[in-house]
Structure formats: structure tokens, C-alpha cells
Amino acid sequence: MSQVAVPYVALGLRARRIKHELLAAIERVVDGGMYILGPEVQEFERRFAAYCGTRYAVGVADGTSALILVLRSLGIGPGDEVITAPNSFIASASSAALLGATPRFVDVRREDMNLNSDLLEAAITPRTKAIVPVHLTGHPADMEPILKVAERHRLPVIEDAAQSVGTLYHGRRTGGMGYAGCFSLHPLKNLHALGDAGVITTGDERLYQWLLKARSHGLRNRDEVEFWSTNSRLDTLQAAVLCVMLDHLDEWIKARREIAAQFSAALRDVVGVPAEAPGSLHTYQTYMIQAERRPALLEHLKQRGVDAKVHYPVPIPMQEAARGLGHRRGEFPATDWLAERIVSLPIYAEMTREQRTTVIDGVRSFYRA
Structure with a gap:
């Protein structure tokens, strides 16, 4: 590893x-x-x-x-x-x-x-x-x-x-x-x-x-x-x-948006990248891509030193706590589709240029192999 x-x-x-x-x-x-x-x-x-x-x-x-x-x-x-x-x-x-x-x-x-x-x-x-x-x-x-x-x-x-x-x-x-x-x-x-x-x-x-x-x-x-x-x-x-944190919030958001723009420009031809609807300003608390072959991608990133995560792989209606609500897989098709593909990449204002490049190269190299 x-x-x-x-x-x-x-x-x-x-x-x-x-x-x-x-x-x-x-x-x-x-x-x-x-x-x-x-x-x-x-x-x-x-x-x-x-x-x-x-x-x-x-x-x-x-x-x-x-x-x-x-x-x-x-x-x-x-x-x-x-x-x-x-x-x-x-x-x-x-x-x-x-x-x-x-x-x-x-x-x-x-x-x-x-x-x-x-x-x-x-x-x-x-x-x-x-x-x-x-x-x-x-x-x-x-x-x-x-x-x-x-x-x-x-x-x-x-x-x-x-x-x-x-x-x-x-x-x-x-x-x-x-x-x-x-x-x-x-x-x-x-x-x-x-x-x-x-x-x-x-x-x-x-x-x-x-x-x-x-x-x-x-x-x-x-x-x-x-x-x-x-x-x-x-x-x-x-x-x-x-x-204290509030004093720095806007500069942190600006940095996250710059990093997100760099990620999206470099990755949009190999994975689904986050949308930003007209009239919206996305603050990228999480940078989620939509990726095929997720388990293999995560292992590939891990071997390259990139700590990616998966958010919400089990939708709320499918959680054990929600069993009494009686939902079945397939009721929420868009949610199910996303749950199988979402990968959250590291993103924070303090990321170095080298770290950004490592993330981009890690994702691109997997799909270009």
C-alpha cells in the first residue's frame, strides 16, 4: 500500500x-x-x-x-x-x-x-x-x-x-x-x-x-x-x-471552487463531474464524481496515495433503521444509480498543486489504462 x-x-x-x-x-x-x-x-x-x-x-x-x-x-x-x-x-x-x-x-x-x-x-x-x-x-x-x-x-x-x-x-x-x-x-x-x-x-x-x-x-x-x-x-x-472561522470562509470557498474547476476540466472526459446549475454557486463541501467500476477505481487511487471516500452507498430507505417504512430497491432509481457510482475525492483549500495533480492523474490513469 x-x-x-x-x-x-x-x-x-x-x-x-x-x-x-x-x-x-x-x-x-x-x-x-x-x-x-x-x-x-x-x-x-x-x-x-x-x-x-x-x-x-x-x-x-x-x-x-x-x-x-x-x-x-x-x-x-x-x-x-x-x-x-x-x-x-x-x-x-x-x-x-x-x-x-x-x-x-x-x-x-x-x-x-x-x-x-x-x-x-x-x-x-x-x-x-x-x-x-x-x-x-x-x-x-x-x-x-x-x-x-x-x-x-x-x-x-x-x-x-x-x-x-x-x-x-x-x-x-x-x-x-x-x-x-x-x-x-x-x-x-x-x-x-x-x-x-x-x-x-x-x-x-x-x-x-x-x-x-x-x-x-x-x-x-x-x-x-x-x-x-x-x-x-x-x-x-x-x-x-x-x-474566527467565519473570517476565512469566503477565501476557503474561493479556493475550493478553483480546485473543483481544475478537477472538472481535467476529468469530465473520463467520469461524471459535479454540475453547477445556472444561477447557482456551488461551494463543494464534497467533490463527488460519478464513476464506473468504483471498487477498482478506489483501490487504484489507494495505491497511488489518494484517500477517496464513498458517500451514501446505502440510501436512507434501504438502511436497517428504515426497514419499517417498507421501501424496496428500485423505488428511487436515480438515487440507486448514484449510490453505485459516487466517489468523493479529496478537496480542501490547503491542497498543494502537487496533491491536485496526484488526484487528477490517479483518476485519469485508471480509465486510460
Whole structure:
């Protein structure tokens, strides 16, 4: 086996490059002594809302909690259905299932791997209570037709923006088009904490005020609990880190887009490369190719020191956890097709020219052999 020349991620390298900024921010929190909902939380929320073009942002513990809290705000529970995509991380569906609701899946388009809006209306039933489109890999879902269908049926749209910080759809940031946007700030995301974190964006004041209480046990104040809830606060330390990371986000996105453009130009004649729809700005949280003979390609890349991954080889409806939903392979043909072909190549702002060339040569040499 070859030594890994191109790791899938390089989080330590990124952190070392801004280490002095991170340590200074952490030191301010340590010295300030407000470790729960300190001023850094409010500062990050203010700045993130401004970045996304929304009135409000509420920091929470993680992206999954963000989805669960927003669904809870709508009173979603047993007997209800929530529409989402079948080719996402499990939280897109488990957030509904954990509330007793039923995830209802709508197949995706092969081109951008996002929910196929042409199939959406047929999936709506009297039990449908929300639509949760996923902005997969940093490419926006086609929100205009989704929002039109939702408006006709008076359904809220909750954007699963876990993978799309900074993504644009016709000039608007993801997270700013629906009832709420739910972001993960996990270390693998373009904007990330040094651990788990999440944030919810919204323009709805009632939701905003409810979330402030819901993320903290339903507390109205220190002594009065308005409703049963959980503990899902964003740590002050992580908020301080996120403020630093936010300063660098646009430069990191720019670098990822440059690398993605280089990959696509070099690889489009041998594999399927990511689409970027007109009016969209893809942020490439993941660079996914559509590749034939995937197992052999992965082994070939491994031998050349390229640490490629496979995302979502088992669609959510086919997971053991979803067995009770009664789905069968073949119900979601585009999702099944993608699940057999997707390969995620390393991509991060800190990649050297040599590493980029190694990735490109690794893929091309396999198909040119």
C-alpha cells in the first residue's frame, strides 16, 4: 500500500495556519468566564444571520438538533409525514422519525443529486406537514419550484443546509429561502467548529423566540420552564472559534471552487463531474464524481496515495433503521444509480498543486489504462 499523499481531509493543517487567532479567541472566553451562552454566541449568531441574509440565527449543539428543533416548532409528530431526499446523511430523515413522524422520500436528479421538484407534488398527502430539501455537497436544491409547490399546499419548507454554508441560489444564500435553514458546523463542513455545532437561520420572529427557549430546556428565565425541551445550546468556546472561522470562509470557498474547476476540466472526459446549475454557486463541501467500476477505481487511487471516500452507498430507505417504512430497491432509481457510482475525492483549500495533480492523474490513469 502506498503512503497517503493526499489525505481526504487536512483539518490539522488548517487549524495550524490560523492557530494564533483560534487560541486568542479561546483565551478571551477562558478569561471572560461566561462559558454558557456567553457574548461570543450572540456575536456569532449576529454575524451568521448577516452572512446568510436572514433576520435571525440561533446557535445549537449540532445540525441534527437544528432539524429536530425546527420540526418540533411545527408540532410535527406521530401520524405526520415529512418529505425529504433519500440520498442524504441519515439526519435528514431521522430528525422526523425521532419525533414519531414518517419520512417520505422523493427521488433526486442525477445531475445535481438534489430533490427532483418534478416529483414533489405527487408525494404530498393529507398527512404531509413539511418539506425538507437537502442542498447536497454544497449545490443548492432547485428552490423556486419547491417553494411554489409548498405555497400551493401551504407547507413550510425547512432547508437542510448542513452541507451548504455559503452556497448561492439566484443570489440568495441557502438557509434564507424557507421557514428555516438548518446548518451543521461539524469539522468536515466548510464552516466548522472544533467539534460539534449547528445553527438555525430564520426570518420568523415567533420561531426565533421559541428556539431561544427550546434550545435551553424550555426555560423562560432561570426559574420558569415554559415547555418541555432539551439542552441543545451552542458552546461559547465553539462560538468563539466559529467567529474566527467565519473570517476565512469566503477565501476557503474561493479556493475550493478553483480546485473543483481544475478537477472538472481535467476529468469530465473520463467520469461524471459535479454540475453547477445556472444561477447557482456551488461551494463543494464534497467533490463527488460519478464513476464506473468504483471498487477498482478506489483501490487504484489507494495505491497511488489518494484517500477517496464513498458517500451514501446505502440510501436512507434501504438502511436497517428504515426497514419499517417498507421501501424496496428500485423505488428511487436515480438515487440507486448514484449510490453505485459516487466517489468523493479529496478537496480542501490547503491542497498543494502537487496533491491536485496526484488526484487528477490517479483518476485519469485508471480509465486510460
